[in-house]
Amino acid sequence: MDTLPIPLLVHAQTGTPAQALSHESIPSVGRDLPGADQRSRDSSHLAADSSVGDPDDLSQTGWCILFASDADPAIKAQLQPLIDLRRSQVGDDNLFKVFEGNTGVQPGQTADNWAEYRGVSLTAQVDPFAGVPYYVLLIGHPDRIPFDFQNLLKMQWAVGRLAFDDIEDYGRYAKAVVQYEAPAFQPVQRKNAAVWITRNEGDVATAMLSGALCPNFLDVHRPLGSGAARFTLDAFTGSSAKQATKQQLIDILRGDIPGGPPAVFFTGSHGAEYPIADPALQRRMQGSLFTQEWVRGTPAGADNLFSAEDIPADARLQGTMAFLFACYSGGCPADNNYYFQPDGSKIPVAPAPLVAALPQALLSHGALAVIAHIDMAFPYAFQDVTGTPQVQAIRDPLTYLMLGRRAGYAADCLSDRWSHLCSQLIEAENRTASSDPKAPQPLSAAAHSALTIARDDARNYIVLGDPAARLRIADLK
Known part of the structure; x- marks a missing residue:
């Protein structure tokens, strides 16, 4: 060593x-x-609370998309098919959220500050009904939504990120996922x-x-x-x-x-x-x-x-x-x-x-x-x-x-x-x-x-x- x-x-x-x-x-x-150490103190498994019996069931976990507060509206338009698909799969508006504008990530805002404004804690297991569903898709480059924001949020939530240089790539990605999940698609x-x-x-x-x-x-x-x-x-x-x-x-x-x-x-x-x-x-x-x-x-x-x-x-x-x-x-x-x-x-x-x-x-x-x-x-x-x-x-x-x-x-x-x-x-x-x-x-x-x-x-x-x-x-x- x-x-x-x-x-x-x-x-x-x-x-x-x-x-x-x-x-x-x-x-x-x-x-x-x-x-960062709180996760291991509270749980050795999934960071969602006992209300989630199946972490693969979006009707239990919920899903949300989190934009930078000043994101180009064209990005959301490109992603709309994916947003609509996830809304239908969740099936409950209490478990489905679109965070944008005033509820999006403000310039310089940290994950703990954003979570506090949403009424949730980064050091507690996730209650999907408390305001931020378990699956979180961040939209934005790391100079706007820092990697530290994603890292700290993923300690409890399941977090992914999309950040493309070409706005149309958001649409290409959304189209591919929606098509893939369609029952008729092979x-x-x-x-x-x-x-x-x-x-x-x-x-x-x-x-x-x-x-x-x-x-x-x-x-x-x-x-x-x-x-x-x-x-x-x-x-x-x-x-x-x-x-x-x-x-x-x-x-x-x-x-x-x-x-x-x-x-x-x-x-x-x-x-x-x-x-x-x-x-x-x-x-x-x-x-x-x-x-x-x-x-x-x-x-x-x-x-x-x-x-x-x-x-x-x-x-x-x-x-x-x-x-x-x-x-x-x-x-x-x-x-x-x-x-x-x-x-x-x-x-x-x-x-x-x-x-x-x-x-x-x-x-x-x-x-x-x-x-x-x-x-x-x-x-x-x-x-x-x-x-x-x-x-x-x-x-x-x-x-x-x-x-x-x-x-x-x-x-x-x-x-x-x-x-x-x-x-x-x-x-x-x-x-x-x-x-x-x-x-x-x-x-x-x-x-x-x-x-x-x-x-x-x-x-x-x-x-x-x-x-x-x-x-x-x-x-x-």
Whole structure:
């Protein structure tokens, strides 16, 4: 534990992987969001209260859409078919809300302040009748509705976000979801999952990633998708004959793989970091995925990077769920939260926080939802702070999706993990501060550093797309 983890990040213009974090940087890492530990104190499961017997039943959980207060009315018009569908599925106006204008998110408003105005608490389990239904779809970019707002709200609610640069993409997404959920629509996807995991030569981070996930996902006795889900699995990894190449990812999106078009796919790789000096390039490419072709020290290029622009025109994504594991795969903050200037000040990453172009493009091409990371992603998703493999944080959301759970529910276990790590860290800090000679031994500085990073890493997974979206399991071939 003396060595801190290496993020799954490569500097695109040089091809240089990010270095392991240093213990000296940890004191500059910010404290967690207020109330983050409350979830683990109140519940080890769903954050809704006892009135919700089935978290997949919208007539029990409700659904709402939350706009920035100054959102362009054209965005709502584009989303109206989805809004109308969810209203009909909820069937009770007490459990259906549209928050906009004065009830939307005001500039600079925090999640706890917004919740207070709605008469609900961020540190109590969700009563869907109390004013804010359980499934919450945020509409807006993170410079207007911050990632911290989403993170704190998802501690109790099932939260997703839509943020497109092209207003018409909101309409494309809404149309695809509404059409997919129509009873007469026949999904093209099969009960098949695809995993695409790189292992680049001489690269420690992807060796750890592949070494932890592949034996678990490909276990002949219990492969990913087996059991109650009854999914088949197509695996493309850096250590197998069918490698995680760029062309192979294109084929996955086309459904041109042995098991047919996958309903769920997972990517695990390095994410690309582009410099703040070229905002337009960064906006297009930040969080793109380095493929198996990448070699350490080789800059990003068309032959070793998969970006939003590489999604083929004939991709068969309508009705697909995705989990993108990489640094910045879902977006990035404005400032670096792990590496600092010598004086402890922040290093700027982007002119403003952003949602990555790749998940935006997947959603506008018909994907139902994408689980992704909005900061640097670390190995703590597949190992604990002692280095012991524990892949549940990745395997469980994928399994829940394959069981037909709604996207927000499937990702809820990640929020639960964040809260437990927060509680564990608070408890450890209290032990360190205690003067009681009978108190348990405090954590070492190295263990405290590792736990801090693991906590923040778990916090930064988000759902992009409608959190109420789900696969039509019974209709998959």
